[in-house]
Amino acid sequence: MLNGFYKRLLPSPPAIDFVSNNGKKLFLEAYQNGTMQGFNSLISHFQTQTELTYCGLASLTMVLNSLAIDPGRKWKGPWRWFDESMLDYCGPLETVRANGISFEKLASLGHCAGAKVEAFRASNITIDDFRKYVTKCSTTDDCHIIASYHRAALKQTAGGHYSPIGGYHAGKDMVLILDVARFKYPPHWVPLSLIWEGMNYTVGSTGKTRGFLLVSRPHKEPNMLK
């Protein structure tokens, strides 16, 4: 017997594997209906979290690269490009490697990296508000959503997790989770109400609920535009 795990079986229902026939059908319907407008930019930057505690950093890196935010410093050779290892704006990454990252700190990191970040705790808004933001970001290239949720709501193993939302199927009211733990679960469709339920789990250390980050390019004055 080999040691370790080769992926985990995606609990389905409630999730629908993006690579399955049903997942492809949902994808095509949503694409035709115009609620996958942000998909192309986000999927072009899909990545695996490089450390088991880097789900937040990987999600943010995907979104920053998707929004074409210039990090202003080099990654490799002459190229400026966001990599998780470069998200040290708020201090060294050792604590993230040890413990993961808090909701507030991830929002700060996005802001310091040059994005506009609006943070929403599930306790402070309604599911209708959440659906409104999902609809907004799925119908443009202008913003992306990083969900902070507890996997138990999706019957998945392990606890708190971050991943971007890659699109929306309005007819079925389902979102496409681009899970950065790709070694574990493939991208999957889940009912919007369930990811919302996952956002409503409280974080033990703070007593606050999870939620989501709405990330976009910062507004520039006309004279700042090139």
Next chain:
Amino acid sequence: MLNGFYKRLLPSPPAIDFVSNNGKKLFLEAYQNGTMQGFNSLISHFQTQTELTYCGLASLTMVLNSLAIDPGRKWKGPWRWFDESMLDYCGPLETVRANGISFEKLASLGHCAGAKVEAFRASNITIDDFRKYVTKCSTTDDCHIIASYHRAALKQTAGGHYSPIGGYHAGKDMVLILDVARFKYPPHWVPLSLIWEGMNYTVGSTGKTRGFLLVSRPHKEPNMLK
């Protein structure tokens, strides 16, 4: 002025940016026509080459993970998953880091990692054969193609490069290149005839043409199936 480059302008024509309106239109048409069947599995594993010389390793890693080939050893924690750094089946990766990787060696690596790999030099087949294989792999999840080409054919800067083909638009006879140098160019559609032209450039050190690798899961005898 910042040092370095923030991406390169995609020469268009001949390429069409996947994230542009025209790129999305081509994508939807191809998807509806059933020649993006391999897209979902491949895009679910899209990644950036982690070294400037790792285009071959990144392309192979994408394809191995897409085909759900179990590496039989752990990546991080308990998880078995292909990472470029694990493609050392044919020896240490120092020479790849220094010089990139040859067509034969990349094929060997794929084979040693557990895949079935068929290598085609452009000089040995016809464009019609190439189109046949592209059609085959774009209409199933069973195989993926890694193109080995010279960027000059696409009016792109720098020389030889590897990247997987993510799909096919039969009506326009265009392929979707999932460029692993994502810090440089986004995924892009190009005429199949031009990537074929890029495969026909000779490699200086060998005098042989480039070509493509057709990668699939190895055939298993019925009694080997679980």
